[in-house]
Amino acid sequence: MPQTDSRFAVLGFAGGVGSGKSTLSRMLAEKLSIPRIDGDELGHQVLKLNTVRDQLTTIFGSEILNQQGEVDRPTLGKKVWGEDNTAIQNRKQLEIIVHPEIKNLMQQQIDSAREQGVRGVLLDAAVMLETGWGNVCDKIVFIETSQNQRLQNVTESRNWTLEQLQKREQSQWSLEDKKSHCDVTIDNSGPLNNSFQQLLNYVERTFGWL
Numbered sequence: 001m002p003q004t005d006s007r008f009a010v011l012g013f014a015g016g017v018g019s020g021k022s023t024l025s026r027m028l029a030e031k032l033s034i035p036r037i038d039g040d041e042l043g044h045q046v047l048k049l050n051t052v053r054d055q056l057t058t059i060f061g062s063e064i065l066n067q068q069g070e071v072d073r074p075t076l077g078k079k080v081w082g083e084d085n086t087a088i089q090n091r092k093q094l095e096i097i098v099h100p101e102i103k104n105l106m107q108q109q110i111d112s113a114r115e116q117g118v119r120g121v122l123l124d125a126a127v128m129l130e131t132g133w134g135n136v137c138d139k140i141v142f143i144e145t146s147q148n149q150r151l152q153n154v155t156e157s158r159n160w161t162l163e164q165l166q167k168r169e170q171s172q173w174s175l176e177d178k179k180s181h182c183d184v185t186i187d188n189s190g191p192l193n194n195s196f197q198q199l200l201n202y203v204e205r206t207f208g209w210l
Contacts, residue, residue, distance in 0.1 A: 015143035039125025
């Protein structure tokens with residue numbers, strides 16, 4: 001039974017790296033005039049916290065800092081992305097430090113939106129399912145896109161290679177596992193407008209947001 005506009009809800013977005021979940025969630029946020037929480041942006045904010053910076057430099061050394069004394073994401077990334085034992089252990093240490101801080105900021109934004117009386121919030125975070133952040137969502141959509149299309153997307157937007165895409169995806173759940181934890185699949189293999197219409201139909205059917 002569709003939920004009414006008066007019921008606050010959180011809709012999460014999951015999918016492979018470069019699947020288009022950020023694009024679709026931005027389009028939906030603009031269409032509905034509701035907040036969108038960006039996990040990557042929260043990650044950027046967390047790395048600027050003095051306490052986080054100090055913990056990371058203790059573990060990884062001052063070479064991860066740029067000339068301004070801030071954490072340099074590309075340098076840190078070289079230490080944590082990969083499937084060798086060192087990278088895996090480094091990534092675990094990084095996650096222990098930053099994930100609780102990201103979760104705190106995320107919850108603050110959700111609580112703020114609820115207090116402001118908006119009808120819902122969109123949550124776009126790459127490792128939402130792996131971290132358990134998906135538990136704050138009422139529903140989660142899986143954005144399905146072929147590997148070729150995802151590679152094209154990250155090549156254009158991030159200048160990544162296939163190896164970089166595979167390294168990043170190896171650090172996350174498999175697409176099959178992600179999909180099995182979602183409530184609906186949006187096929188994003190065709191024109192973007194078609195994918196967006198699927199999404200609109202789902203939120204209208206589920207939340208009555210339109």
